[in-house]
Amino acid sequence: xxxxxxxxxAISCSSFGFDGDQLVPLHKVSFVNxxxxxxxxxxxxxxxxxxxxxxxxxxxxxxxASTNDSAAVFSGENLHQIAxxxxxxxxxxxxxxxGKVHRQEVLQQKGCVIWITGLSGSGKSxxxxxxxxxxxxxxxxxxxxxxxxxxxxxxxxxxxxxxDRAENIRRIGEVAKLFADAGIICIASxxxxxxxxxxxxxxxxxxxxxxxxxxNVPLQIxxxxxxxGLYKLARAGKINGFTxxxxxxxxxxxxxxxxxxxxxxxxxxxxxxxxxxxxLEEKGYLQA
Amino acid sequence: MSTMGNSTNIFWQESPVGKxxxxxxxNQKGCVVWITGLSGSGKSxxxxxxxxxxHxxxxxxxxxxxxxxxxxxxxxxxxxxxDRTENIRRVGEVAKLFADAGLICIASxxxxxxxxxxxxxxxxxxxxxxxxxNMPLALxxxxxxxGLYKLARAGKIKGFTxxxxxxxxxxxxxxxxxxxxxxxxxxxxxxxxxITYLEDKGYLQG
Numbered sequence: 202x203x204x205x206x207x208x209x210x211a212i213s214c215s216s217f218g219f220d221g222d223q224l225v226p227l228h229k230v231s232f233v234n235x236x237x238x239x240x241x242x243x244x245x246x247x248x249x250x251x252x253x254x255x256x257x258x259x260x261x262x263x264x265x266a267s268t269n270d271s272a273a274v275f276s277g278e279n280l281h282q283i284a285x286x287x288x289x290x291x292x293x294x295x296x297x298x299x300g301k302v303h304r305q306e307v308l309q310q311k312g313c314v315i316w317i318t319g320l321s322g323s324g325k326s327x328x329x330x331x332x333x334x335x336x337x338x339x340x341x342x343x344x345x346x347x348x349x350x351x352x353x354x355x356x357x358x359x360x361x362x363x364x365d366r367a368e369n370i371r372r373i374g375e376v377a378k379l380f381a382d383a384g385i386i387c388i389a390s391x392x393x394x395x396x397x398x399x400x401x402x403x404x405x406x407x408x409x410x411x412x413x414x415x416x417n418v419p420l421q422i423x424x425x426x427x428x429x430g431l432y433k434l435a436r437a438g439k440i441n442g443f444t445x446x447x448x449x450x451x452x453x454x455x456x457x458x459x460x461x462x463x464x465x466x467x468x469x470x471x472x473x474x475x476x477x478x479x480x481l482e483e484k485g486y487l488q489a
Numbered sequence: 490m491s492t493m494g495n496s497t498n499i500f501w502q503e504s505p506v507g508k509x510x511x512x513x514x515x516n517q518k519g520c521v522v523w524i525t526g527l528s529g530s531g532k533s534x535x536x537x538x539x540x541x542x543x544h545x546x547x548x549x550x551x552x553x554x555x556x557x558x559x560x561x562x563x564x565x566x567x568x569x570x571x572d573r574t575e576n577i578r579r580v581g582e583v584a585k586l587f588a589d590a591g592l593i594c595i596a597s598x599x600x601x602x603x604x605x606x607x608x609x610x611x612x613x614x615x616x617x618x619x620x621x622x623n624m625p626l627a628l629x630x631x632x633x634x635x636g637l638y639k640l641a642r643a644g645k646i647k648g649f650t651x652x653x654x655x656x657x658x659x660x661x662x663x664x665x666x667x668x669x670x671x672x673x674x675x676x677x678x679x680x681x682x683x684i685t686y687l688e689d690k691g692y693l694q695g
Binding site: 334342343346352372382385 | 561579
């Protein structure tokens with residue numbers, strides 16, 4: 202990485218810029234004039250205070266970027282074309298569509314799906330909330346797709362019959378894929394009892410982007426918690442086909458993370474969230 | 490306990506990180522820009538242009554394109570009337586999730602039936618911006634970017650919107666984009682109009 206030290210910016214306020222000699226209101230941007238060496242192959246911009254940086258077209262007349270209707274922003278991939286023409290401050294117009302990489306740059310993270318699976322009462326939603334909070338405190342954008350929330354909207358036409366469970370998981374998987382493509386860390390917190398259905402969701406995403414977290418909590422503990430009173434109803438025969446009682450839960454054979462970790466059964470939701478965060482950090486999801 | 494729809498024993502889950510926190514993080518307010526119009530009217534082109542213009546302003550958007558979604562979430566649906574309705578309903582629900590996540594979700598679909606678009610609007614009070622690409626059928630057919638009008642005229646596609654299936658234009662959309670003196674505005678000019686609307690209504694700040 203090469204650090205470019207620019208001259209002190211000619212414009213340093215946050216709401217105005219220069220168009221020629223005229224002070225004009227801008228969309229809360231500041232400009233810095235950079236002289237780029239001709240041999241430069243690519244540029245990646247980063248700032249300490251999370252300010253969003255983009256390269257803007259310079260006009261042919263001046264070396265100061267200006268804003269007008271023809272200003273464009275483009276990604277670093279095209280700079281090798283610009284650098285070889287020797288005119289460091291005249292930048293070629295480039296129109297592009299916004300892709301995954303652009304969104305990653307804006308958010309300073311990589312989208313992925315954290316799929317939390319386990320029995321009712323195993324702590325999926327609790328972990329999802331703790332994880333979301335921990336990510337937010339690091340300035341990362343996450344969103345929870347909770348089996349319960351989604352069944353109030355998108356999947357309100359589905360029941361708990363086997364084929365509807367499969368369709369519930371399929372739709373959540375497809376939506377989670379869209380969120381990951383949008384650059385968001387999508388936390389899907391869904392009982393998802395059947396291995397085949399979870400594996401089908403895994404196959405929707407690029408290798409590594411589907412992070413399966415198994416809440417491996419024994420049935421007795423889940424039943425003792427019974428946060429929604431459902432085990433009681435199931436035992437009384439008032440709910441049929443309840444996972445763990447009279448419907449199977451198929452644990453993952455090859456998940457990325459299993460919680461709580463062995464030998465640490467008393468880990469708090471925050472501690473478990475930090476384990477997931479460490480995994481994400483290690484795999485590079487918490488940076489662009 | 491909720492007894493909504495077909496699923497009983499479901500509980501709404503509260504999360505400490507909510508819409509307001511995400512708005513602050515992204516410095517924008519989530520909403521849905523719903524672009525409707527005939528095939529070839531320029532919906533996807535506008536969606537891309539709008540997404541790009543938002544990106545230059547540091548705003549996060551995501552496009553839900555009728556065609557893209559039909560390859561994934563809605564791959565089990567066809568083009569019968571009830572499937573079109575379900576297609577729109579699901580896209581509306583997903584767009585609502587994206588808006589809740591804080592993104593400017595650009596939904597670009599023919600969405601020919603008024604009732605279906607209005608149902609999506611009802612899901613998103615104060616955050617649904619309907620953009621009508623009001624381009625004449627003749628222009629759309631002349632463009633025919635996917636060759637579909639040709640197939641429809643030859644009878645090889647049935648129930649094609651504009652040819653043998655109706656398009657019901659919006660009665661009360663937020664933005665209507667038309668030709669001016671027979672000339673179509675550029676995609677970036679049209680995107681500019683949408684951006685101005687979003688700015689005026691405060692969506693481009695946290």
